[in-house]
Structure formats: structure tokens, C-alpha cells
Amino acid sequence: VVHCADGRQETFNLVVGADGAWSRTRPSVSSATPHYTGVTYVESSLDDVDDRHPGLARLIGDGSVAVYGVNRALVAQRNSGGHVKVYAQFRAPLDWHAGLDLADAEAVRSSLLKRFDGWADPVLDLLRRTTAFVHRPLYVLPVSHTWSHVPGVTLLGDAAHLMPPLGAGANLAMLEGAELAEAIATGDGDLDGAVRAFEVRMWERAGRWASITAAGLERLVSPDPAEALAVFDHVQPS
Numbered sequence: 255v256v257h258c259a260d261g262r263q264e265t266f267n268l269v270v271g272a273d274g275a276w277s278r279t280r281p282s283v284s285s286a287t288p289h290y291t292g293v294t295y296v297e298s299s300l301d302d303v304d305d306r307h308p309g310l311a312r313l314i315g316d317g318s319v320a321v322y323g324v325n326r327a328l329v330a331q332r333n334s335g336g337h338v339k340v341y342a343q344f345r346a347p348l349d350w351h352a353g354l355d356l357a358d359a360e361a362v363r364s365s366l367l368k369r370f371d372g373w374a375d376p377v378l379d380l381l382r383r384t385t386a387f388v389h390r391p392l393y394v395l396p397v398s399h400t401w402s403h404v405p406g407v408t409l410l411g412d413a414a415h416l417m418p419p420l421g422a423g424a425n426l427a428m429l430e431g432a433e434l435a436e437a438i439a440t441g442d443g444d445l446d447g448a449v450r451a452f453e454v455r456m457w458e459r460a461g462r463w464a465s466i467t468a469a470g471l472e473r474l475v476s477p478d479p480a481e482a483l484a485v486f487d488h489v490q491p492s
Contacts, residue, residue, distance in 0.1 A: 267445060269407050270434065272427065275393060277413035284401040284409075288393035288416050290348050293475050295392060296366060298384035300330075300338040307383055313376055314338060321377050322482040326370065327475060330380050340380045342366050343475050348391055362387040392418055392471070397464040400457045405446050408453060410434060415460035418471040422463040430456055 256264045271279025275288055304311045310330070313319055318331040326344035333339060355361055366381050395416040401409075411427030434452050441448040473481040 267406065268438075268449065271407070271409040271413045272411050272431065274412045275416045277409065279407065280409060280413055282407045283404045284399070286395055286399055286401075288395055291392045291394055291418065291471060292345050293392045293418075293471060294344060294346050294348075294350065295390040296342040296362065297388040297390055298340045298342075298381070298386060300340065300380075300384055302336045303332075303338045304336050307379075309376065310338070310379055310383065313380075320482075321373070322474070322476075322479040323370070323373065324477055324479060325475060327482065328370065328373070328377055328380055340384055342370070342381065344369060345475055351389065356387070356389050359386050394418060394464070394468065397468055398457075398461045399464075400453075403450050403453060408434070408449050410456065414456065415464055417460075417464040418467040420467045420470045420474075422467055426460060426463060 256266065256269060258264065269279060269282075271277050271282070273279055280286070300307060300310065303314070314330045314332060316332065318329065320327060320329045326342070329341045329343065331339045331341075351362075351365070354365055363381060363384075366387075367378060370378060370381070393416060395414075397417075399415055410430040412423055414430075415423070415426065417423050430452075433455070434449070437448040437452045438445060473484065476482055
């Protein structure tokens with residue numbers, strides 16, 4: 255039974271919690287809650303980068319640029335239509351912004367520029383040219399998050415296996431949605447059995463990727479910037 259915000263109640267054969275990091279469905283099957291990794295992202299963006307910021311466009315190139323320092327990094331990633339996402343990444347207490355108004359873009363910018371003091375001007379321009387900032391502390395669920403099966407309820411995506419945003423979580427969520435649908439559609443009518451089998455497959459794969467991404471985050475935002483570069487040392491130019 256799903257209780258809606260407007261007071262309605264709806265009954266379903268299966269409720270799939272695909273509602274993200276702070277899932278309202280998760281407590282139905284698990285007492286686990288996300289915990290802070292010690293790493294914070296502050297997200298900002300650039301629009302029309304090729305026309306308005308040609309120097310930064312050259313720095314970012316056709317894909318992305320990442321610059322690593324001691325326990326911090328600056329990453330810029332192209333999206334579509336000349337839009338670029340910029341992420342300041344650093345290790346800090348969860349309350350690092352105490353006394354700072356996160357809605358005050360100039361105050362946030364000043365704080366970040368102090369944190370990255372001494373970095374090259376072209377890199378710092380990634381912070382100087384942006385217009386707004388969004389605080390995104392990174393939370394994760396336990397690497398091997400599982401639960402005792404509950405008939406009629408399951409989870410997928412971040413609701414089931416929240417992990418560092420290193421390219422796995424969203425792809426897993428899409429794959430799991432397809433796999434769960436296929437398991438139900440091609441099953442013999444045993445809905446509960448299909449969901450149980452799906453969960454076991456999901457847990458095994460998600461646990462493996464949660465471990466990989468947790469180790470990756472430790473190396474990418476590290477006291478030794480060489481650790482970050484070593485993550486990519488197997489990638490050869492084509």
C-alpha cells in the first residue's frame with residue numbers, strides 16, 4: 255500500500271523504489287541510511303562556452319578536463335549545446351560551509367578560490383566565470399547493501415546501492431530497470447520468485463561496483479595527486 259502526500263492510498267502487486275539516494279521506499283526493506291564520504295562537490299556551470307569563453311573551451315577540449323591537487327580537484331565536463339558542468343571537489347567536514355551563505359554566489363566563489371589558492375589562473379577561471387553554485391556532499395550506502403526480501407517491495411538504482419558518481423550508478427539503474435521488467439514479463443507468473451532472483455543478481459553486481467567506485471573516490475580525491483593520475487594510467491590515446 256502506497257500512501258500519497260495528498261492522503262490517497264493505492265494498492266499494488268509490486269512497489270519498486272527507484273526514488274534515489276534519500277528513498278522513501280527503502281525503509282520498507284532496509285534500515286540502512288546513506289553516510290557522508292568526507293568528499294564534497296560544489297557544482298557550477300558555464301553556458302555558450304565556445305563563444306563566451308574560448309580560452310576555457312580550449313582548456314576543456316572536446317570532452318573534459320580534470321586537475322588534481324592535495325585532497326582536491328577541479329573537473330569540467332562538456333554537456334550538449336555548449337554547456338559545461340564544473341565541479342570543485344575536496345575533502346572537508348560536512349559543515350565546511352558554516353558561516354557561509356550558500357545562496358551567495360560571490361561568497362561561495364571567494365571561499366572556493368581560497369581553497370584552490372596557488373592554482374594556475376586558466377584553471378581558476380573555471381570558478382571565476384561561473385554564475386551559480388550548488389553544494390553536493392557525496393553520500394553512499396554500505397558497499398554490500400542487501401536486505402531480507404520483503405514480498406511486494408524492492409529497490410533499484412541509488413535507492414538500492416548509492417555509490418560515488420564515477421559513471422556506474424546511473425547505468426546500473428537503467429540496466430536493473432530493464433532486467434526487473436524482463437524477469438517479470440518472461441516469468442511463469444511467480445512475481446515474488448522473479449523479484450527474489452533479480453535482487454540476488456543486482457546485489458552481486460552492485461556490490462562489486464560499489465567497491466570499485468569507493469576505491470576510485472579515495473584515489474581521485476587523495477593526499478597524493480599522483481594516486482588520481484594513476485587511475486588513468488592504463489588509458490592510451492587512440
